[in-house]
Amino acid sequence: MPATQSRSAAASRSAGPSTSWDDVRLAPVVLVQGPESLLAERAVDALVDLARERDPQVEKIALEGASYQAGSLSVATSPSLFGEAKIVVVGGAEAATEELVADVTAYVPVADPGTTVVVVHGGGVRGKRMLDAIRASGAPVVLAEAIKKDSDKVAFVTAEFRRARRRIDASGVRALVEALGTDLRELAAACGQLVTDTEGTVTEQVVDRYYGGRVEATGFRVADAAVAGSTGEAVALLRHALATGADPVPLVAALAMKLRALAKVGAARGRGSASAKDLGMAPWQVDRARRELAGWTPEGLATAISAVAQADAEVKGAGRDPVFAVERAVLTIARSHGR
Structure with a gap:
């Protein structure tokens, strides 16, 4: 096998498991990748919640890819004066500076097991060296893929109501997707409003009362x-x-x-x-x-x-x-x- 193929196969074998945005787990480094910002935000929130369940005193630190300066990750992950656990969220890594790419690539092999670093990357090729290093380390990769197909939107709405322990019938799902299906964030907000403001099964008539004028x-x-x-x-x-x-x-x-x-x-x-x-x-x-x-x-x-x-x-x-x-x-x- 050629050397390049051997290296590629090795990287594939060591790559971390890919999971959906609603099935996350803590690890020293977690990559949240995909263009659907709402799902990426939910994944990060879930990781922060898990960190707080493990240690209510956990400190959350936010870094931004486009404005990142060399050494910031090292400072953010260094032990605090009182020894609190940390979760560091690096947002906008799709616009990463070269300094961020270098610092994350260097940090991954020596990641502190008591700290969680979440790298959020919206897609694209920028920062490829950093992404390859994270994947090759075996770190979990959380997918926040774009929801474009109507069938995926239907599944999303159904899951939103299921999580809220509410029922929406097929006609209600259809009406909601038709009314607000062009914007996932708006669709999620509508699901939340219907859960809060209505009782019983959500039907097409209920959806039409709230959103029929769209x-x-x-x-x-x-x-x-x-x-x-x-x-x-x-x-x-x-x-x-x-x-x-x-x-x-x-x-x-x-x-x-x-x-x-x-x-x-x-x-x-x-x-x-x-x-x-x-x-x-x-x-x-x-x-x-x-x-x-x-x-x-x-x-x-x-x-x-x-x-x-x-x-x-x-x-x-x-x-x-x-x-x-x-x-x-x-x-x-x-x-x-x-x-």
């Missing part, structure tokens, strides 16, 4: 009506949304998301069975798309997708009238139903 929710209602071929309803919903301040860009995005779901499920049906996981969708989304596809031909779906692609370009600057562009797309989608 632009995202309005966009999905427009898309639902257009895909169902309900031209009058779709145009009325669209005009109401625009009159109350909705921006054409997210409205077109909702149309595109709806049609992508139909196209995915339609293509999978042609290839044979495909699971919701394979499609990156929630089971209820697949079931709904299958029902909606009953009124669509491949030619009609292609026409609708082309109309949305044109509208997407026009609302983002290629056209002079974004409102006209989105209305034309809605009309084309509705009229393509059944053709």
Whole structure:
């Protein structure tokens, strides 16, 4: 085996276990890595809580990657006058200075077992030498991966309610993801509010009472009506949304998301069975798309997708009238139903 492959294999064998943000454990060095800042913050909070459970007098010290100065880590991890335990959180390591990279790389092999150093890295290649050193040491790696797929958002909402020991039904989850699914932090806050302010099972009607006026929710209602071929309803919903301040860009995005779901499920049906996981969708989304596809031909779906692609370009600057562009797309989608 070539030397480079041998070194790579050795590093892989010694790399620490990867865990999710909600399954952390204390260690002398912990790497929290990924672009989802909310999940990274939760992972750090959980680590701090674990450190305080172990020692209520633990001292938390915060360092910042972009402004880090040489020697700061050594000072932060050195024994305190009264011997308190420490947890050092190095935030923003994706913007690390060269001094931070050097200091962390040097610290990892001699890490103090009584101190926890948490390095939070949002992604990218900056600080690669530091990240490689942490992984090669066997330190745990906590993943804060971006939640982009609708199926992942559904799983996130379901888990939020499960942790709170509350129940939300499938229609409630769907409504919440449709209303606030573009921003995970906002989605998490909405889950918290519904847990606090409501009782019993959270349903679509409950979610609609709190968040039904959101632009995202309005966009999905427009898309639902257009895909169902309900031209009058779709145009009325669209005009109401625009009159109350909705921006054409997210409205077109909702149309595109709806049609992508139909196209995915339609293509999978042609290839044979495909699971919701394979499609990156929630089971209820697949079931709904299958029902909606009953009124669509491949030619009609292609026409609708082309109309949305044109509208997407026009609302983002290629056209002079974004409102006209989105209305034309809605009309084309509705009229393509059944053709």
